[in-house]
Amino acid sequence: MSNQPEWEFVTNLGDVNPVEYGGYFIFRDKTGIYQPEGEYYDPETREVFRFSLDQLQVFSGDLIPLSIWYERDSLPHALNSYIEWFSKDVKSLASFVGIDSLELKRMFTSDDILERARAYESIGMYWGFNNLDNYPLKLTRKEAEKRYRRYTG
Numbered sequence: 001m002s003n004q005p006e007w008e009f010v011t012n013l014g015d016v017n018p019v020e021y022g023g024y025f026i027f028r029d030k031t032g033i034y035q036p037e038g039e040y041y042d043p044e045t046r047e048v049f050r051f052s053l054d055q056l057q058v059f060s061g062d063l064i065p066l067s068i069w070y071e072r073d074s075l076p077h078a079l080n081s082y083i084e085w086f087s088k089d090v091k092s093l094a095s096f097v098g099i100d101s102l103e104l105k106r107m108f109t110s111d112d113i114l115e116r117a118r119a120y121e122s123i124g125m126y127w128g129f130n131n132l133d134n135y136p137l138k139l140t141r142k143e144a145e146k147r148y149r150r151y152t153g
Contacts, residue, residue, distance in 0.1 A: 003033065004031075005029040005030075005031060005033065005034045006029060006030040006031050007027040007028070007029060007030075007037070008027060008028050008029075008030050009025065009026075009027055009150075009151055010026040010027060010028055010036070010113065010114075011025075011026050011114070012024065012025050012026075012151055012152070013025075013026060013114070013117060013118070013121070014040075014041070016152060017152070018041050018043070018144075018148045018151075018152060019041075019043060019141065019144045019145050019148055020043055021043060022040070022041055022042060022043050023039075023040070023041040023148055023151070023152075024038060024039070024040050024041075024117070024121060025038070025039040025040075025041070025148075025151055026038055026039075026053070026113060026114065026117050027039065028113060034052075035052045035053055035054050035055065036052075036053040036113040036116070036117070037050055037051065037052055037053060038050070038051055038053050038117050038120055038121070038132075040121070040124055040129050040132075041144065041148065042129065043144075045136075045138075046138060046139045046140065046141065046144060047129075047136035047137065047138055047139075048136055048137040048138075048139060048147075049124065049129035049130070049132055049133040049136045050133055050136075050137070051120065051129075051132035051133045053113055053116045053117055053120055054066070054067075054116075055108075055109065055110070055111070055116060056084065056108040056109050057109055058105055058109060059083075062083045062084070062087040062088070063083070063084045063086075063087040063090065063105060063108055063109075064082040064083055064084065064087075065082060065084075066109070068082050086123055086127070090104055090105060092126075093122055093123065093126050094122075096122065096125070096126045097122045097125070097126075104119060104122065107119035108120075120132065
């Protein structure tokens with residue numbers, strides 16, 4: 001059995017013409033080993049940002065990875081190193097996208113990958129997608145057309 005992901009296209013949450021106006025493609029790993037991923041295509045820079053849509057949990061009001069197991073009586077300072085970098089600014093992020101901060105936290109913790117995708121999209125729109133992927137793939141227009149042809153009508 002391979003530990004490599006088998007990516008399956010779920011949907012495009014971006015424009016129907018992603019090469020012209022931008023696309024936001026959601027993929028899930030058919031093996032179930034890896035978290036779903038989002039791929040945002042910026043047509044102005046022709047950059048592809050690919051990032052994990054990790055499911056999070058709330059601990060003492062902060063967002064931490066769901067994969068971190070802890071006992072409720074654990075010392076909070078032991079978990080500080082796991083707090084997501086954007087967690088302290090969730091209120092301003094939520095305000096930016098026009099929702100309540102508790103709703104945004106719920107979206108990051110949701111089992112629904114499309115809700116999580118929208119939550120991560122808000123990070124990209126607010127702070128820039130380079131904060132989700134420091135090494136975006138740069139495409140020519142022709143490469144973008146070829147890459148996204150199979151995900152559009």
